[in-house]
Amino acid sequence: MVGVLIAMKLRVLRHSIGGSRAAGMVMGGLAGLALAIGTIVVAGIDGDLLAAVFAVWLFGWMLGPVYTGGGDESVRPEHFSLLPIDPRKLALGLLGTAFVGVPPLVSLVAFSALAVYAGSFGLAGFTVALVAIPLMVALVVALSRLMIGVLGVAVRSRTGAILAALVNASMNVVLNQSWVLIWAAIQFDLLTSGFPPAFSTVVRWLPSGWGIAAVEAAGRGDWLVVAAALLGICALIALALLVWSQLLVRRTTTKPLHWVPQGTGGDLAARGPVGAVAAKELRTWSRDLMRTHLLWFAVFFGLLYTLVPLIIDWYGMLPWAGVLVVVMAAATSANLFGLDGTSLWLNLVNPGTERAEVRGRQLAWLLRVAPIAIVFTVAGTIVGGEGWTWPWTLSILAAVLGGGAGLIALVSVAMLVPVTEPTRRSGNPLEAGAIFGQVVLMLLLVTVTALPAGGVAYLGDALDLPVVSWLAVAVGVGTGAGLTWWFGRIAHRMLAARGPELLSLMRSGGTVSPGSGEVTAAGRARVKLPAGKQALVTFLWIFCWIPLFPQGLVPLWMIWTGGDARLWFLALHLQDPWRIPVALAFVVMGAVMIYYGTVIPNRHDRATRERQSSEERHLENVG
Amino acid sequence: MAAALELDGLGKRFGPKIAVDHVSLSVPPGSFYGLVGPNGAGKTTSLSMAVGLLRPDTGHARVFGVDVWDDPIGARARVGVLPDGLALPERLTGRELLTYLGRLRGLDRATAAARAGELLEILELDQAERTLVIDYSTGMRKKIGLATAMLHGPRLLVLDEPFEAVDPVSALTIRAMLKSFVAGGGSVVLSSHVMALVEQLCDHVAVIDKGRVAAAGPLDEVRDGRSLEDRFVELVGADVDDMKGPSWLAS
Numbered sequence: 066m067v068g069v070l071i072a073m074k075l076r077v078l079r080h081s082i083g084g085s086r087a088a089g090m091v092m093g094g095l096a097g098l099a100l101a102i103g104t105i106v107v108a109g110i111d112g113d114l115l116a117a118v119f120a121v122w123l124f125g126w127m128l129g130p131v132y133t134g135g136g137d138e139s140v141r142p143e144h145f146s147l148l149p150i151d152p153r154k155l156a157l158g159l160l161g162t163a164f165v166g167v168p169p170l171v172s173l174v175a176f177s178a179l180a181v182y183a184g185s186f187g188l189a190g191f192t193v194a195l196v197a198i199p200l201m202v203a204l205v206v207a208l209s210r211l212m213i214g215v216l217g218v219a220v221r222s223r224t225g226a227i228l229a230a231l232v233n234a235s236m237n238v239v240l241n242q243s244w245v246l247i248w249a250a251i252q253f254d255l256l257t258s259g260f261p262p263a264f265s266t267v268v269r270w271l272p273s274g275w276g277i278a279a280v281e282a283a284g285r286g287d288w289l290v291v292a293a294a295l296l297g298i299c300a301l302i303a304l305a306l307l308v309w310s311q312l313l314v315r316r317t318t319t320k321p322l323h324w325v326p327q328g329t330g331g332d333l334a335a336r337g338p339v340g341a342v343a344a345k346e347l348r349t350w351s352r353d354l355m356r357t358h359l360l361w362f363a364v365f366f367g368l369l370y371t372l373v374p375l376i377i378d379w380y381g382m383l384p385w386a387g388v389l390v391v392v393m394a395a396a397t398s399a400n401l402f403g404l405d406g407t408s409l410w411l412n413l414v415n416p417g418t419e420r421a422e423v424r425g426r427q428l429a430w431l432l433r434v435a436p437i438a439i440v441f442t443v444a445g446t447i448v449g450g451e452g453w454t455w456p457w458t459l460s461i462l463a464a465v466l467g468g469g470a471g472l473i474a475l476v477s478v479a480m481l482v483p484v485t486e487p488t489r490r491s492g493n494p495l496e497a498g499a500i501f502g503q504v505v506l507m508l509l510l511v512t513v514t515a516l517p518a519g520g521v522a523y524l525g526d527a528l529d530l531p532v533v534s535w536l537a538v539a540v541g542v543g544t545g546a547g548l549t550w551w552f553g554r555i556a557h558r559m560l561a562a563r564g565p566e567l568l569s570l571m572r573s574g575g576t577v578s579p580g581s582g583e584v585t586a587a588g589r590a591r592v593k594l595p596a597g598k599q600a601l602v603t604f605l606w607i608f609c610w611i612p613l614f615p616q617g618l619v620p621l622w623m624i625w626t627g628g629d630a631r632l633w634f635l636a637l638h639l640q641d642p643w644r645i646p647v648a649l650a651f652v653v654m655g656a657v658m659i660y661y662g663t664v665i666p667n668r669h670d671r672a673t674r675e676r677q678s679s680e681e682r683h684l685e686n687v688g
Numbered sequence: 689m690a691a692a693l694e695l696d697g698l699g700k701r702f703g704p705k706i707a708v709d710h711v712s713l714s715v716p717p718g719s720f721y722g723l724v725g726p727n728g729a730g731k732t733t734s735l736s737m738a739v740g741l742l743r744p745d746t747g748h749a750r751v752f753g754v755d756v757w758d759d760p761i762g763a764r765a766r767v768g769v770l771p772d773g774l775a776l777p778e779r780l781t782g783r784e785l786l787t788y789l790g791r792l793r794g795l796d797r798a799t800a801a802a803r804a805g806e807l808l809e810i811l812e813l814d815q816a817e818r819t820l821v822i823d824y825s826t827g828m829r830k831k832i833g834l835a836t837a838m839l840h841g842p843r844l845l846v847l848d849e850p851f852e853a854v855d856p857v858s859a860l861t862i863r864a865m866l867k868s869f870v871a872g873g874g875s876v877v878l879s880s881h882v883m884a885l886v887e888q889l890c891d892h893v894a895v896i897d898k899g900r901v902a903a904a905g906p907l908d909e910v911r912d913g914r915s916l917e918d919r920f921v922e923l924v925g926a927d928v929d930d931m932k933g934p935s936w937l938a939s
Contacts, residue, residue: 066792069788069791069792070792072788073777073780073784073788076780076784076788077777077779077780080779080780080781080820140777141775141777143775144775144776144777145792146740146741147739147740147741147764147769147771147836147837148764148789148792148793149760149761149762149763149764149765149793150761150792151761317741318740318741318742318743319742319743320702320742
């Protein structure tokens with residue numbers, strides 16, 4: 066049966082590989098391979114370090130499914146719920162399919178680091194390593210499947226969506242704030258003095274360290290420990306399979322009960338059309354798993370981002386937690402209309418409701434985000450700020466709240482990204498569609514809306530006039546209110562003007578650009594890029610952030626504030642005439658990468674269309 | 689002889705709502721059994737519990753005397769099911785899907801391929817040889833689901849709304865298939881909203897309303913000399929004379 070299931074999965078993979086997915090697989094595989102080779106290198110350095118790295122692999126396998134909301138689901142247990150197959154046998158078969166793919170291969174390379182490590186433990190150690198390597202791969206895959214089993218039961222719930230948001234936000238924060246971790250590592254002098262003993266003990270007792278224990282014991286000739294470690298791994302695999310098979314049964318024979326929280330905003334609905342839309346939106350924010358996920362992602366991101374520097378005793382970021390939450394929430398909410406799918410038809414058959422639809426959505430977003438942001442800002446400024454920080458944080462918070470409320474309306478109408486219909490969505494946060502570019506654009510635009518308020522606050526500090534500093538708050542409230550009103554107005558007029566185009570765009574995921582001179586057929590799918598170009602575009606979008614933020618804008622900020630830390634910021638390691646130009650050059654490089662990341666698919670799209678239409682004309686002429 | 693399908697006091701509650709309230713039905717072998725009822729009456733929930741897709745709170749379900757929940761493997765081997773809103777491996781073609789499922793059902797390679805080919809041909813899905821299931825229309829999904837239910841040659845078919853969204857010609861094909869299956873000694877249980885269809889096809893019928901069995905038995909007994917539609921309306925307690933449009937509409 067395992068054979069049939071594997072053949073089935075291979076066939077599914079063959080049918081689904083193409084364009085962006087193949088590119089993603091290649092990129093992911095290469096990145097994984099680099100990490101695996103890094104693991105082998107580590108094996109030559111130190112046992113404690115290797116145990117720690119293996120622990121990272123184990124947690125990667127277990128957290129990966131949380132991140133992707135259920136992992137690889139090309140062959141799902143539901144497909145076999147009608148077949149007369151014993152659940153334990155099915156679990157074993159599905160485990161077999163889990164070994165098909167790039168990640169298990171990469172992990173096999175990584176865990177073969179054990180054989181390198183065994184080099185210093187003689188032939189006995191090496192032999193044990195050869196047995197332990199496949200067992201370790203089987204262990205991480207089985208534990209990962211178990212995690213998916215747990216998620217399969219939990220992911221369709223609100224708790225699951227919030228949990229996935231926490232993991233997602235943590236990963237993003239770790240990537241963005243990695244300089245803090247590097248600094249911490251330097252401060253604690255890990256490279257020369259090794260890990261603290263307690264940490265080493267923990268990573269060695271984790272199941273991921275049992276293979277190392279077996280190899281070391283073999284080197285000592287302590288065969289009792291070898292047997293205990295290897296049998297322990299086998300027992301854990303068996304236990305994981307047993308529990309997983311029970312979860313499979315539960316997953317295919319029970320129905321998730323959708324818990325409906327009591328609606329908020331009942332009074333709102335009584336206050337005219339705008340209130341009714343706001344009440345509907347508030348309910349959707351708490352009931353739609355995708356929106357719950359996106360909102361909580363912003364909250365966790367802002368909080369963790371400012372908390373991580375506490376590791377190195379830096380409290381200076383805390384006052385900005387609220388502002389970060391607002392900026393990120395605006396960025397993840399910028400596909401407001403896309404997330405609701407084709408329910409836009411309700412507005413099309415009720416002309417004249419566009420204004421209420423847009424205003425109500427803005428109001429609901431503010432009601433959801435503002436209270437959290439205000440609490441974070443006030444608490445953060447009390448803990449981590451000083452007297453002069455108050456006008457800064459309050460004015461910028463007001464500015465981005467208003468700017469965000471305006472921009473989410475405008476961008477969600479002007480740059481709608483088609484997403485899986487709400488009725489067909491699972492809890493998978495990756496189903497949020499190709500909103501990456503939109504998120505980035507929003508991060509930049511929302512930051513720009515804070516400039517007037519920030520400028521006045523800076524002026525107040527520079528002139529040392531508290532009155533001017535506090536004037537910044539008024540400016541922030543003013544620009545915020547103005548932008549909310551103005552962008553909202555553009556948005557609802559645009560919605561009224563091109564509602565049908567937006568609906569057909571959501572239906573088909575095609576591109577429609579009315580009035581821009583190059584009208585394309587409504588609902589036509591975007592032309593697929595060849596794999597090479599797709600890989601290039603993916604590369605540009607993934608790596609443009611490094612020159613733009615950590616190597617560009619952050620060093621500029623640090624030069625501006627006169628900090629003396631250098632870390633991994635290249636520009637800060639240079640002498641003075643060069644510091645600012647180099648940082649600026651990095652910013653330009655990031656911007657150029659974003660530009661080409663956008664332009665290459667567009668050009669390809671246009672070129673393909675022109676070629677097609679000229680071929681059609683040619684055919685007509687021949688005909 | 690054991691009933692082809694027996695529902696014995698099945699009950700299910702979702703939160704505060706009682707979806708199915710002690711439903712008991714007996715489907716005689718060789719019968720064509722229709723299950724009718726208003727929207728939300730509990731038809732799909734009852735059928736799901738009867739075939740092992742949803743664990744009941746109370747009661748038992750038996751397929752040819754084999755308890756679905758005590759011996760799920762034995763029961764599943766004896767029944768073919770077309771569930772409502774079924775999950776399928778979307779990125780396979782129809783032929784691949786049927787072949788793999790046949791292999792998983794324990795058929796050998798040649799038999800699985802031959803049966804898949806025959807079913808695709810009868811259901812006229814063989815023209816869509818290069819189409820993945822994800823790109824199938826609603827009607828085609830129904831047909832491929834029906835094919836998976838018949839693949840292993842069961843003696844009982846349990847079909848949830850098999851004619852929904854199927855075009856008239858395909859519907860005739862499916863009807864002919866089901867009729868010859870019953871003529872050959874098989875049993876069919878199907879749920880439907882179309883009274884005329886149930887009247888034409890079925891020899892037994894059960895009316896389910898508000899999670900309970902309102903009437904069940906041979907068609908003529910349940911009809912009691914009237915049309916099934918009239919009898920149905922009477923059983924579920926709808927007053928036809930009282931039905932009217934909204935007061936503000938067309939006034």
